[in-house]
Amino acid sequence: MLESAARGLSRYGYGNLILERVASEAGYTRGALYHQFKDKEDLALAVIDWVDETWREEVGPLVDREPDPVVALIALARGHAVFCRRDVARVAMALRLEFSGQDHPVGRHLRRVSESLVKRCTRLITAGRRAGTIPAGPPARVIALAFIGAMEGAVLELAGQAPHDELLAARAAAGALGIDPDQPSIA
Amino acid sequence: MLESAARGLSRYGYGNLILERVASEAGYTRGALYHQFKDKEDLALAVIDWVDETWREEVGPLVDREPDPVVALIALARGHAVFCRRDVARVAMALRLEFSGQDHPVGRHLRRVSESLVKRCTRLITAGRRAGTIPAGPPARVIALAFIGAMEGAVLELAGQAPHDELLAARAAAGALGIDPDQPSIA
DNA sequence: AAGATAACATACACGCATGCATGTAGGTAC
DNA sequence: GTACCTACATGCATGCGTGTATGTTATCTT
Numbered sequence: 369m370l371e372s373a374a375r376g377l378s379r380y381g382y383g384n385l386i387l388e389r390v391a392s393e394a395g396y397t398r399g400a401l402y403h404q405f406k407d408k409e410d411l412a413l414a415v416i417d418w419v420d421e422t423w424r425e426e427v428g429p430l431v432d433r434e435p436d437p438v439v440a441l442i443a444l445a446r447g448h449a450v451f452c453r454r455d456v457a458r459v460a461m462a463l464r465l466e467f468s469g470q471d472h473p474v475g476r477h478l479r480r481v482s483e484s485l486v487k488r489c490t491r492l493i494t495a496g497r498r499a500g501t502i503p504a505g506p507p508a509r510v511i512a513l514a515f516i517g518a519m520e521g522a523v524l525e526l527a528g529q530a531p532h533d534e535l536l537a538a539r540a541a542a543g544a545l546g547i548d549p550d551q552p553s554i555a
Numbered sequence: 556m557l558e559s560a561a562r563g564l565s566r567y568g569y570g571n572l573i574l575e576r577v578a579s580e581a582g583y584t585r586g587a588l589y590h591q592f593k594d595k596e597d598l599a600l601a602v603i604d605w606v607d608e609t610w611r612e613e614v615g616p617l618v619d620r621e622p623d624p625v626v627a628l629i630a631l632a633r634g635h636a637v638f639c640r641r642d643v644a645r646v647a648m649a650l651r652l653e654f655s656g657q658d659h660p661v662g663r664h665l666r667r668v669s670e671s672l673v674k675r676c677t678r679l680i681t682a683g684r685r686a687g688t689i690p691a692g693p694p695a696r697v698i699a700l701a702f703i704g705a706m707e708g709a710v711l712e713l714a715g716q717a718p719h720d721e722l723l724a725a726r727a728a729a730g731a732l733g734i735d736p737d738q739p740s741i742a
Numbered sequence: 743a744a745g746a747t748a749a750c751a752t753a754c755a756c757g758c759a760t761g762c763a764t765g766t767a768g769g770t771a772c
Numbered sequence: 773g774t775a776c777c778t779a780c781a782t783g784c785a786t787g788c789g790t791g792t793a794t795g796t797t798a799t800c801t802t
Contacts, residue, residue, distance in 0.1 A: 518727035521708015540705035543730015
């Protein structure tokens with residue numbers, strides 16, 4: 369059910385998501401859905417948490433095992449690209465776009481989840497700057513936002529076109545960081 | 556009315572767009588809207604054309620006046636970032652995400668319009684490769700998609716945070732192209 | 743000045759998705 | 773075997789947005 373809802377959310381967004389389809393695609397009826405989740409909002413929140421958890425399990429380790437901040441960030445971009453080959457992963461981008469500038473509970477929850485990724489990237493960027501591998505420039509948080517945006521945008525547009533998605537996500541992300549994409553850790 | 560609809564589309568997307576609000580925000584009622592446009596779809600199509608036209612007028616010249624393909628592409632990214640400071644510009648990204656993988660008339664029309672941008676970038680990339688300023692790699696069209704995605708993603712995430720948006724869009728775009736963001740035309 | 747037409751506003755019918763209330767089948771406890 | 777609970781399906785009421793038909797007012801034409 370969660371998987372079906374995630375697919376639906378990533379394809380149609382929250383407002384256009386029809387619970388009837390979510391349920392039937394999972395082999396159930398709407399009744400079953402309302403038995404498992406309080407309402408549509410509750411379902412969306414659960415999906416966000418589920419996707420976030422999956423992301424942490426799948427991409428997190430790739431980042432953590434790299435001691436060098438730049439290498440870690442590039443690994444993050446590559447891992448994200450691979451992660452996004454499952455359509456499920458567009459959920460974050462789709463919902464963020466849909467709820468940006470609004471005060472909807474789903475939007476708030478998504479922002480909270482995303483914020484932890486932004487913070488993670490910001491820390492890596494400041495670490496990279498201290499190490500001298502990331503050049504000075506705009507505030508680290510701004511760089512982090514651009515980093516995430518560029519990575520997600522590239523991945524979204526390539527729509528899982530393996531194997532180029534991985535390389536290009538890494539390159540776009542490296543560009544946002546201001547480092548040469550011709551480095552060994554990227555190419 | 557077009558401007559109000561563009562704001563609405565960029566904020567809420569097509570499905571969540573309420574024509575009542577579009578009209579009232581423009582100082583009219585829904586009656587006036589239905590007098591000027593056949594239906595909701597017709598309105599969205601008109602908005603797409605309007606935004607596209609504005610983009611061509613505003614960003615196009617910045618690209619055309621640069622003889623060097625790389626410089627032209629970076630100018631495109633910078634120009635796009637500036638263009639997107641008006642919320643109007645997210646229309647393309649919002650609708651593309653909403654209609655990707657669907658067969659809706661609005662989505663088709665948007666893809667036709669976007670395709671011309673992809674072609675333009677593809678041509679510039681192949682030109683840059685012939686000139687030796689853009690390294691070899693994945694097909695030019697794939698690079699073009701990543702280029703556009705990275706640029707739009709970065710701009711979207713930065714949400715008009717001038718002046719950083721311009722620099723970071725250029726950097727992310729340069730990264731997708733595989734060129735060093737430390738070049739004079741970018742920084 | 744009268745008729746026509748454009749530019750709106752108003753009011754209503756329809757479809758559709760949500761949420762909830764109710765019904766039902768299977769398992770478990772005692 | 774009866775009481776009860778879980779895991780669903782079914783059916784209905786409500787709200788909301790679209791589209792359209794019908795008014796109303798201004799502007800243009802001759």
